[in-house]
Amino acid sequence: MSKIQKKISLFLITILILIICKNTNFFKNVYDVTSKNHDSRQQEMYDFCELLGTGYVFYIKNKFNLNYSPKIENFKKSPEQYWIFSKNYKKIDEEKLIILNKSKNIKLKNTDFIILDNFRDKCLYMVKK
């Protein structure tokens, strides 16, 4: 391989790496990874209180500094969100309850709980009295 060919191929390699960086938003991603913590990045990737309610569960986990998962009830069909508490997976704190995607016309019968967080009367975080 001649010197010119070598230079051309190195130039091409650089260009291709830059294209890959651009396609994956590398520099913005580096900024985000360094400036935001894991949970807030993960929270941004999901809906807050629409289908999975993942964003809301992350929000509650961080706001109330929870290590164990509250019981999670979702009124919409979706995968269980207990994976968010992977350290203590399925060790559910029955004293706490997260309700996701409650319709406004549904009245909660359970009076043993007090509401600590209420997002538009749709997603709620409650603890036993």
Next chain:
Amino acid sequence: MTELINILSYIILLTFLLFMPFFNLRFLVTKKISLEEYDLPVLNILFLTNLFLIFSIFNFTITQIISVFFSIIFIFLIYFFSNFKKLLFPKNIIYYFIFYSIILFIFSIDLSKNLFLYWDAQKLWLPKAIIFYNDGLIADLKNTTYSHYSFLGSLLWAFFWKISGSEYEYFGRIFFLAIYLFAILNLLSLISVNRNIKIISFLILTLITYDYWLFRGTQEILVFSFLLILSKYLFNLFMEDKNVRINLLNVFLCLNLIIWTKNEGIILSLIILFILIIFFKETIKFKLILITILFSMILLRFLTFKFNGLNLDLSQDFEFSNIVSIFASNFTIINLTLISKYIIFSLFKFPHIILSILFALAIAFDQRLFKKFIFLYVYLFLSIFLIFFIYLSTPHDLDFMVSTGSMRLMLEFSAPNLLFIFIFFKEKFKI
């Protein structure tokens, strides 16, 4: 910043793991086996992943497997430094090491930013990985949804998550990236070109195939990667007379991983076996041995599930007792068009599939080449036929089933088709 440093150091560790030869050249090279230098790291990683699987079958927890793993690494390091000169390193290893790490780092950053997990990943694969991560055993998987699904992907996810020392699950998924890039780089050893051209080809292939969509925690990318590694050795088996045993060993190690990664991997392994039996120029006795090996591997998978109380169904989306009548009633022009539509969508979603098909068509015009590589056309036909068969056999809403699953199936089956591109350049430019 700490997370960024963790990612960087973890990537260097993973690259070392994937590039290091754990075997001495003299240990493997006998009169009958002459090993290519590129095959050593492949053999290492295939042995290691199969070893993790065997340990989990024998009810080792992830923590125990990690202890065994570190013991192997420790023994290797002593061996490495005392026998440095006897070890075989691929040519330009440092060069490939650097570019591989750079790309792995760029994609890992993409993973650590996106973090989105697909529905199936949240429902099926991550809960299994968390059970393994928390030192659960195979028997504990019976409490998970779809306990009849193969679980190797979740096991590897948990292993590499735990070994990273990080509390974040995506460190486990970085291994999926690592094995995917490794499979592409390994395939490039089929062509003899200058190292810069090889790196350019590597970058182009990753540019064409990479999409975060593949790394949302679903297992298709693992099947794709194992199948890509397998493709190289299948190609060698049919095209070369030497190294038959080592090529076969690699093919069967990959098949075992595919069987344990996804349930459709069992069907896929039968397709590969069919191709081996038809096109492999060996005695009937030898072919019978191959059939016995594969069926023993499948039997072991079902026996492990049975002994651990897991469901033995291949799929709960099908009624196997009525499959013929369901297939017959689903076999309509409307349904065939619907499936074809999603197959065409997948061609645009994954440009490497459309490229592979274009090259397959170009090669088909040359009768000599067509006959030489007919095994690849048989695979292409069988894989597309299988997709049609799977969907026409479903008793559920076909539109929903095809729209949610066909693209993923197309992706995982597409790996061997990449050989068409390589063959074209290899034959036309004699590289």
